[in-house]
Amino acid sequence: METQIVPLGTASAIPTTERHLASTALWRKGxxxxxxxxxxxxxxxxxxGLNRARLDALFLxxxxxxxxxxxxxxxxxxALLHREEPLVVVGPTGTEEAVRSMPxxxxxxxxxxxxxxxxxxxxxxxxxxxxxxxxxxxxxxEHRVPCMGFRFVEKPRPGHLDAEKARELGATEHEHLRAxxxxxxxxxxxxxxxAPEEVLGPERPGVSFAYVMDTNPCEAGxxxxxxxxxxxxxxxxxxxxxxxxxxxxHSTAREAARVAEDAGAGRLLLSHFSARYDTPAPLVEEAxxxxxxxxxxxxxxxxxxxxxxxxxVSA
Amino acid sequence: METQIVPLGTASAIPTTERHLASTALWRKGxxxxxxxxxxxxxxxxxxGLNRARLDALFLxxxxxxxxxxxxxxxxxxALLHREEPLVVVGPTGTEEAVRSMPxxxxxxxxxxxxxxxxxxxxxxxxxxxxxxxxxxxxxxEHRVPCMGFRFVEKPRPGHLDAEKARELGATEHEHLRAxxxxxxxxxxxxxxxAPEEVLGPERPGVSFAYVMDTNPCEAGxxxxxxxxxxxxxxxxxxxxxxxxxxxxHSTAREAARVAEDAGAGRLLLSHFSARYDTPAPLVEEAxxxxxxxxxxxxxxxxxxxxxxxxxVSA
Numbered sequence: 001m002e003t004q005i006v007p008l009g010t011a012s013a014i015p016t017t018e019r020h021l022a023s024t025a026l027w028r029k030g031x032x033x034x035x036x037x038x039x040x041x042x043x044x045x046x047x048x049g050l051n052r053a054r055l056d057a058l059f060l061x062x063x064x065x066x067x068x069x070x071x072x073x074x075x076x077x078x079a080l081l082h083r084e085e086p087l088v089v090v091g092p093t094g095t096e097e098a099v100r101s102m103p104x105x106x107x108x109x110x111x112x113x114x115x116x117x118x119x120x121x122x123x124x125x126x127x128x129x130x131x132x133x134x135x136x137x138x139x140x141x142e143h144r145v146p147c148m149g150f151r152f153v154e155k156p157r158p159g160h161l162d163a164e165k166a167r168e169l170g171a172t173e174h175e176h177l178r179a180x181x182x183x184x185x186x187x188x189x190x191x192x193x194x195a196p197e198e199v200l201g202p203e204r205p206g207v208s209f210a211y212v213m214d215t216n217p218c219e220a221g222x223x224x225x226x227x228x229x230x231x232x233x234x235x236x237x238x239x240x241x242x243x244x245x246x247x248x249x250h251s252t253a254r255e256a257a258r259v260a261e262d263a264g265a266g267r268l269l270l271s272h273f274s275a276r277y278d279t280p281a282p283l284v285e286e287a288x289x290x291x292x293x294x295x296x297x298x299x300x301x302x303x304x305x306x307x308x309x310x311x312x313v314s315a
Numbered sequence: 316m317e318t319q320i321v322p323l324g325t326a327s328a329i330p331t332t333e334r335h336l337a338s339t340a341l342w343r344k345g346x347x348x349x350x351x352x353x354x355x356x357x358x359x360x361x362x363x364g365l366n367r368a369r370l371d372a373l374f375l376x377x378x379x380x381x382x383x384x385x386x387x388x389x390x391x392x393x394a395l396l397h398r399e400e401p402l403v404v405v406g407p408t409g410t411e412e413a414v415r416s417m418p419x420x421x422x423x424x425x426x427x428x429x430x431x432x433x434x435x436x437x438x439x440x441x442x443x444x445x446x447x448x449x450x451x452x453x454x455x456x457e458h459r460v461p462c463m464g465f466r467f468v469e470k471p472r473p474g475h476l477d478a479e480k481a482r483e484l485g486a487t488e489h490e491h492l493r494a495x496x497x498x499x500x501x502x503x504x505x506x507x508x509x510a511p512e513e514v515l516g517p518e519r520p521g522v523s524f525a526y527v528m529d530t531n532p533c534e535a536g537x538x539x540x541x542x543x544x545x546x547x548x549x550x551x552x553x554x555x556x557x558x559x560x561x562x563x564x565h566s567t568a569r570e571a572a573r574v575a576e577d578a579g580a581g582r583l584l585l586s587h588f589s590a591r592y593d594t595p596a597p598l599v600e601e602a603x604x605x606x607x608x609x610x611x612x613x614x615x616x617x618x619x620x621x622x623x624x625x626x627x628v629s630a
Binding site for chain 2 (some may be wrong): 067068073
């Protein structure tokens with residue numbers, strides 16, 4: 001039941017020998033979501049051990065190449081693997097046209113449907129993907145070109161079942177227990193009934209994750225990150241490049257930390273490091289002065305979304 | 316003065332954890348040519364240690380994604396590195412349109428010119444790139460979509476100078492020796508002259524290389540490979556998949572070996588291996604039965620073009 005975040009690339013703009021282009025995987029119950037899809041994402045997925053065939057949806061923040069040029073390869077490879085399930089691609093207006101203009105993707109030869117959900121510039125905040133168990137919302141952020149951030153939230157799950165108490169109240173069959181677990185009322189022929197709240201502990205909140213890339217530090221980033229267990233925020237520059245950062249529509253590590261702090265996030269991972277930094281260590285130090293639970297996103301490392309991170313901060 | 320061939324990716328269609336998508340570098344006198352440009356080529360270039368900024372020309376065999384989708388990233392990264400020198404891109408008709416349809420490459424913001432040299436289907440064999448020191452020729456080969464192979468040939472160089480003899484004949488100044496080395500006649504005020512052939516050894520042939528990808532074994536492949544020092548030929552399949560290989564427009568390792576043998580190539584490197592083969596060892600064995608000087612192209616290994624390979628074969 002763990003939900004894992006796996007950074008696949010932590011470079012900005014151009015790759016280095018150490019860092020690959022932007023993409024982050026979310027792995028949950030054997031299914032995969034991808035946030036951004038820079039060139040090489042399909043290779044990084046392979047190297048991560050996450051099964052690329054399990055991809056349900058791809059969320060593209062914007063159309064700069066370092067976040068987007070891997071999209072064609074992912075779709076092409078899924079086609080070569082004879083995928084049949086549909087794939088959702090969320091991105092700015094023009095995403096479908098750009099993908100389909102590539103040789104090999106122009107014709108309708110794909111063995112699966114790609115459902116493009118395109119958002120215009122300055123769209124109103126909205127849910128862009130939803131299942132019975134979680135949702136992903138998007139908001140415009142502040143970059144040089146239309147760009148959006150994402151917020152993944154699991155729906156609350158029913159509390160733990162007190163099975164002993166349920167049996168005492170007459171729920172002797174397995175199906176009774178299963179119904180109560182799902183939060184359903186169980187009625188017996190003799191008129192007796194058990195309400196789920198009699199035997200269930202408090203509702204358990206789901207885990208949450210915010211993905212805030214290429215942007216000046218902004219209110220939308222803060223709202224996306226509000227109370228999340230893990231915030232992955234861009235930190236292209238350190239404080240010494242604050243002016244350049246502001247002008248190019250990026251954030252410094254310190255600014256990312258302030259967003260995490262203001263949003264009450266549980267944990268902050270920095271990413272999207274400029275090639276000028278051999279190591280992100282100075283960026284992390286700078287951010288930790290404001291938000292101690294900060295680390296540099298490590299490529300291919302699996303970060304488990306854990307509500308206890310948030311509790312640790314608010315304690 | 317060495318000319319090196321560096322395979323950057325040896326997979327076909329989809330990458331594996333071991334093998335990357337098709338691209339091969341040619342490194343000569345600190346300048347770079349690329350043959351094919353599958354997704355991830357710019358990262359592999361970085362990892363190879365070859366300076367991506369020194370790229371002069373890119374030769375695309377065809378428009379399947381595994382040979383082409385890295386083109387946008389290479390151009391984009393060269394732009395971000397503030398390149399000013401022009402870049403030549405040789406490829407099938409539609410190459411420019413496809414590249415420029417990508418977000419970020421659509422507008423004329425590139426700080427350098429890209430000169431697209433596009434060839435229609437079934438074009439006549441021709442030189443597609445030429446400098447004072449070498450040329451690259453192209454010919455259509457036989458794949459499912461328009462596809463071409465390439466032949467790189469260095470021009471012959473003047474023979475070695477016999478400096479002692481030149482001095483005896485009166486070439487006492489450095490500039491005299493340099494002129495003779497270049498094959499120029501040196502005349503003195505007293506009417507005496509030295510002809511270059513008096514002091515130069517026999518003309519030295521340049522090295523040569525053929526790049527023959529996605530194709531059924533064909534006459535064009537053989538002509539491209541005629542007498543080259545090194546032939547890099549696709550070998551997507553082993554003999555057990557001969558029928559599939561034929562139908563999909565590919566070659567088996569044995570077929571590639573026959574092309575090398577018929578062409579009198581010095582050395583054969585196999586590449587473009589189907590993901591079904593964990594290791595190319597059986598393909599190499601199969602090819603060696605016909606053409607012993609065969610190896611599987613190893614990614615990032617540097618192969619020096621050496622006329623002695625050819626001499627060894629013809630001896």
